[in-house]
Amino acid sequence: MKSLAVAAGILGVVSAVSTTAAAQVTPDSSAVVLLRAGKIFDSERGVMVPDQDVLVRDGRIEAVGADLAATPGATVIDLRGLTVLPGLIDAHTHLFYLEHPREDLSLGGIKALILEGTPLRTLRAAARARTFLEAGFTALRDLGNVGPYADVALRTAIEEGSLPGPRLFVSGPGLSPPGGQFPGIVWEHNALAGEEYRIVRGPDDARQAVIEHVTQGADVIKIYADNDPNPGYLSMQELDAIVAEARVLGVPVTAHATHDRSIRLAARAGVDAIEHAYEVADSTLALMAAQGVALVPTDLDSLSVFRYIERSGQEMPPWEEVEAFLEPRRERLRRARAHGVTIVAGSDNYIDFGVPQGEAAKRVLFAYLEAGMPAAEILQAATIRAARLIGDEDLGALRPGAHADIIGLEGDPLEDFTALERVRFVMKDGEIVSGGP
């Protein structure tokens, strides 16, 4: 061991010297890319801007503007046939968990823990992460159902370049009332829930859970304000303890909350965002808007509902029935926007729809469109707003200093939203993932 360490030390010195020597001879221009971008999406203002170029150096955007000069040796890529956007962000994914429409959370969750296991889950998660990148998502916030911090490991592997994938912001196991989201588990096997969720027992334990997670590398604390389909709730004292400790440690908190009561309690505690909010009163939406609590509406579009029904083997219901099922969620999205709640895009996609998971997740943007959200606002929800919620302002915008996470679509999504299905160019961290020269 010792001799290896010495050898590594010598190698380190040698490579440091040679890098310096190379830098002194000629600057490395291979990392400079000039995108003749044409039409680009200004996510801050929510508008398209024509005739723009984007200069990328060492993974960052150096300049954006008309007729930028190409640095000698820069790679020039013509994207003027496409519409150029910041890379998309999905603020609610589950890379480590995929459920067939014939299963439920208990069956799927127990299968994942006992028959699949962490190594296989992680390998599959890595493959799914790649489908997101190919679909134009350059960053994801992955929110639990990951076993014991396998999400942290995957984030590290992608970050160091061992695997292709979007940037990951991860939560570790979600903090939940007893039972997690596994309804119907008999008492003698109750401990299983604790393998997939961090079960919280009182305010002191809640505080400990936050410290454990941050110590293990979590970027965000995911909590289950309610653990629907189980009947539990985190108490006000537990919620307060979690938010207080997370503030001290500088990590955001996001709350799974499907019912009005749990949404209200979590908003009152000061979480950064509410996930789902399927049933929510106007007064609670007003509280969220006043407190600056974002909403991540993890909604299905009509195509996903049809795919789900088809794969579950049920008889296809009439169109009106599907619309009637979807309308309450659309209506609450309209109410949330009317109250001034910030909407951030997140799919919560964990269903096997028979298409690559990145494509399945993207349907959430179409769900927002079906609810009447303007296309420009949807793009903002999936770029700059998601970046702000995640807490990385260098994402979600095409501006000097930002990460060079950039995609190109065939068509303009403000005129034809289906352009989002036609991702023809993906760059992450200044490196071309697909669609290059």
Ligand SMILES: [Zn+2]
């Ligand atoms: Zn979820």
